[in-house]
Amino acid sequence: MSEWDATSVEGKNTILRVVREEAERFFALAEPEEAWEAPTACAGWHVRDVVAHLVDTTEGYFAAFDVARAGAQADDPYGLPAMGARVNEQAISFRNTTQKELLDRARTDFEKMQRILTDLSPEDWTGFLVVHPYMGPVPAYFYAAGQLMDFGVHSWDIREGTGRNHAMSGDAADLLVPFMLVLWQYTIKADADLTPFSVGLRIGGRNGGDFRVDIGPEGMAYAPGDVSDLPAVIEFDAASMVLTTFGRGNFGTVRGDLNLANRFLNLFFRI
Structure with missing residues (x-):
C-alpha cells in the first residue's frame, strides 16, 4: 500500500x-x-x-x-x-x-x-x-x-x-480525495432521483485516477476503471474535488453530457 x-x-x-x-x-x-x-x-x-x-x-x-x-x-x-x-x-x-x-x-x-x-x-x-x-x-x-x-x-x-x-495544500488534498468519495456516499439527498445512471470521475493527485460511478436505488457505488465509454466524465484536480465536496465552490470540467454531470453533482447536500 x-x-x-x-x-x-x-x-x-x-x-x-x-x-x-x-x-x-x-x-x-x-x-x-x-x-x-x-x-x-x-x-x-x-x-x-x-x-x-x-x-x-x-x-x-x-x-x-x-x-x-x-x-x-x-x-x-x-x-x-x-x-x-x-x-x-x-x-x-x-x-x-x-x-x-x-x-x-x-x-x-x-x-x-x-x-x-x-x-x-x-x-x-x-x-x-x-x-x-x-x-x-x-x-x-x-x-x-x-x-x-x-x-x-x-x-x-x-x-x-x-x-x-x-490555494490549498496538495499534500492535504491528495490525502483527502479517497474520503471525499465516501462522503458523497453519505450525503445523497433524501429526495434525490436515483433512477440509475453512470458517470466517470477523473481526479488528479497521488490518490487520483479514473473512477466509474454508478447511481441507483441503493445509492452510489464507485470503483477505479475505464471511463471512456461513459456519457459524462467530470475532471477534478485534488483540491477542487475536496472543495466541491465541502460546498466551497462549483469546480470541475465536464467532458460529454453536461446535463448528466450536473444531475450527478446535484444529488448531494454539502457539509
Missing part, C-alpha cells in the same frame, strides 16, 4: 505529519488579535467560531474513543443531514470564551488527538471501530482524516475570508 493511502497503516505517518502541518497553519492564521472576529468562508462564522468548532469536534472524538475502548454502547449518530445545525449551535456557544483560552484549549486538544492516533497499533489503525457522532461506526484512521478535513479545509475558509488569493 502507498504511504499516501491513509486507509492503510503505511499511510499513518504521512497523514499525521500533514495534519500537524495544516494545524500549525491554522493556528498561525487564528492567533493575531485582529483575526479573531474576521469573516470566513463559513456563512455566519468568524475565525473564533471556526476555532470553537474544532474544539467541539475534537473533544467529541475523545468521547467517542473512550466509549469504544470501554466497549460501551454509543449513542445513535446524529446523521450528516443534522450536522450543519448542530455544529453551528455548538460553535457559537463558545463566543464568550477569550481568544487565548480557546486557542490554548484547541492546541491542547490537537496534541491529545495526535497522541491518540499515534499510539494506535497497526491492527487498530484499520480494525478498531469508533462510532463517529454523525457517521456511525468508522475505522480509527477516519479520525485522522477528520482532523485533516478540519484543519485543512477550515484553514482554507479563514484564508478565503481575508479576500486574498490563495
